[in-house]
Amino acid sequence: xxxxxxxxxxxxxxxxxxxxxxxxxxxxxxxxxxxxxxxxxxxxxxxxxxxxxxxxxxxxxxxxxxxxxxxxxxxxxxxxxxxxxxxxxxxxxxxxxxxxxxxxxxxxxxxxxxxxxxxxxxxxxxxxxxxxxxxxxxxxxxxxxxxxxxxxxxxxxxxxxxxxxxxxxxxxxxxxxxxxxxxxxxxxxxxxxxxxxxxxxxxxxxxxxxxxxxxxxxxxxxxxxxxxxxxxxxxxxxxxxxxxxxxxxxxxxxxxxxxxxxxxxxxxxxxxxxxxxxxxxxxxxxxxxxxxxxxxxxxxxxxxxxxxxxxxxxxxxxxxxxxxxxxxxxxxxxxxxxxxxxxxxxxxxxxx
Numbered sequence: 001x002x003x004x005x006x007x008x009x010x011x012x013x014x015x016x017x018x019x020x021x022x023x024x025x026x027x028x029x030x031x032x033x034x035x036x037x038x039x040x041x042x043x044x045x046x047x048x049x050x051x052x053x054x055x056x057x058x059x060x061x062x063x064x065x066x067x068x069x070x071x072x073x074x075x076x077x078x079x080x081x082x083x084x085x086x087x088x089x090x091x092x093x094x095x096x097x098x099x100x101x102x103x104x105x106x107x108x109x110x111x112x113x114x115x116x117x118x119x120x121x122x123x124x125x126x127x128x129x130x131x132x133x134x135x136x137x138x139x140x141x142x143x144x145x146x147x148x149x150x151x152x153x154x155x156x157x158x159x160x161x162x163x164x165x166x167x168x169x170x171x172x173x174x175x176x177x178x179x180x181x182x183x184x185x186x187x188x189x190x191x192x193x194x195x196x197x198x199x200x201x202x203x204x205x206x207x208x209x210x211x212x213x214x215x216x217x218x219x220x221x222x223x224x225x226x227x228x229x230x231x232x233x234x235x236x237x238x239x240x241x242x243x244x245x246x247x248x249x250x251x252x253x254x255x256x257x258x259x260x261x262x263x264x265x266x267x268x269x270x271x272x273x274x275x276x277x278x279x280x281x282x283x284x285x286x287x288x289x290x291x292x293x294x295x296x297x298x299x300x301x302x303x304x305x306x307x308x309x310x311x312x313x314x315x316x317x318x319x320x321x322x323x324x325x326x327x328x329x330x331x332x333x334x335x336x337x338x339x340x341x342x343x344x345x346x347x348x349x350x351x352x
Contacts, residue, residue: 005054005055005056006055006056006058007055007056007057007058007086007087007206007209008058008060008084008085008086008087009057009058009059009060009085009086009087009088009089010060010062010081010082010085010087010088010089010114011023011059011060011061011062011089011091012062012064012088012089012090012091012106012110013064013090013091013092013093013103013106013126013128014064014092014093014099014102014103014106015063015064015065015068015099016064016093016096016099017064017091017092017093017096017099017103017128018091018093018126018128018129018181018198019041019061019062019064019091020041020045020061021181021198022089022091022126022128022179022181022198022199022202023047023059023061024047025181025197025198025199026050026059026198026199026202026203027047027048027050027059029199041061041062041063041064042063042068043062043063043068043071044060044061044062044063044072044081045060045061045062046058046059046060046061047059047061052203052206053206055206055209057206060081062081064106066102066106069106069109069110072110072113073109073113078113078117079117081113082110082113082114082116082117082118083117083118084117084118085114085117085118085121086118086120086121086122086209087121087122087124087205087206087209088110088111088114088118088121088122088123088124089124089125089126089202089205090107090110090111090123090124090125090126091125091126091128092107092125092126092127092128092141092145093128093129094127094128094129094130094132094135094136094137094138094141094178095129095132095134095135095136096129100144103145104144104145107125107145107146108157111123111167111170111171112157112158112163112167114170115163115166115167115169115170116158116163116166119166119170119257120213121170122173122205122208122209122212122213123170123171123173123174123175124174124175124176124177124205125138125141125142125145125174125175125176125177126176126177126179126198126201127141127142127176127177127178127179128179128180128198129179129180130178130179130180130194130195131180131182131185131195137178138176138177138178139176141176142174142176146171146174162314162315165315166257175205175208177196177201177204177205178194178195178196179195179196179197179198179201180195180197180198181197181198182197183197184196184197227262231347232262232263234347235253235262235263235344235347236263236264236265238343238344238347239251239252239253239263239264239265239344240265242320242340242341242344243265243320245336245340246320246322246333246336246337246340247322247323248265248320248321248322249266249270249305249321249322249323250264250265250266250267250270250320250321251264251265251266251318251319251320251321252264252265252266252280252318252319252320253312253316253317253318253344254280254283254284254316254317254318254319255315255316256283256284256287256311256314256315256316256317257284257315261280262316266321270321275302276302276305276307276321279302279307279309279319280319283309283317283319284317286298286309287309287310287311287317291310291311294334296310296331296334296335296337296338297309297310297333297334297337297338298310299330299333299334301324304323304324305321305322305323305324306321306322306323306324306328307319307320307321307322308320308321308322308333308334308337310337310338310341312341312344312345312348313345313348316348318337318341318344320337
């Protein structure tokens, strides 16, 4: 039985960047000559469903005039538009220097909303119209929009430090594609083209999305994009020490806001397609719903393990799995966990 997964794909960018052409090329398989004339999109257009493998994709196409962007950030529109986004594609006409200022401004405004309402979204930038004689290559466009080493244009950011950190994490995950609706021209090296056709880029993104979700949630690659390797290794060392003290089978530190594993002593097989893995994936929701009743720690049984879940701070949570037959006083266990997490909590303060 094939499980169909519904994906919301939000496509944004300045007017005339080529957003609608890209979507229509994907859905209908049109050639560039069939996409020559496109009416400007007004506000939001939801296109017919597109199926790829077990994904049922719904493209949300947005108008790119400045007045349209202002409409998207109105309170009554903002949350419905930016919530439950799986893939966010920001399209920029790489050959139109007049639009760069608007593209930069609206990139930061939109990515801040994506971070707020869909922190697990897969973010992508299309440096589009690479077929033009004069254009910015993908790396240069990325530098103009984002900056090579640090965030720019933070006047569009929220003032709250925690929200700003989450935007920084989201931006580090962005992939930039050089695209065009035209068939790509091969360079001197015949195995490498100057750009990828836009429908091919979208298909590639859909294929990467499943690996992205698995890696972010389970394998910890999301953490490696955010934290130094030596810091993550030290966290694993602390978790092993904590496992010995508690008698745990393994433990996990979870990023609640982005919902990925930061460090773990569990094996991949122990968290893939298991109740334990499902608990890790939904740690933030469980804590939000039940932590007020169990401030020291939430304890419950699942399959052959006893799971203990507790927040370390507003962004980070801890989960450990003990043998299901282990006989422990729950209140004593909560106190032990709370004391054991003091060192990990202090370590996170040094990187915040």
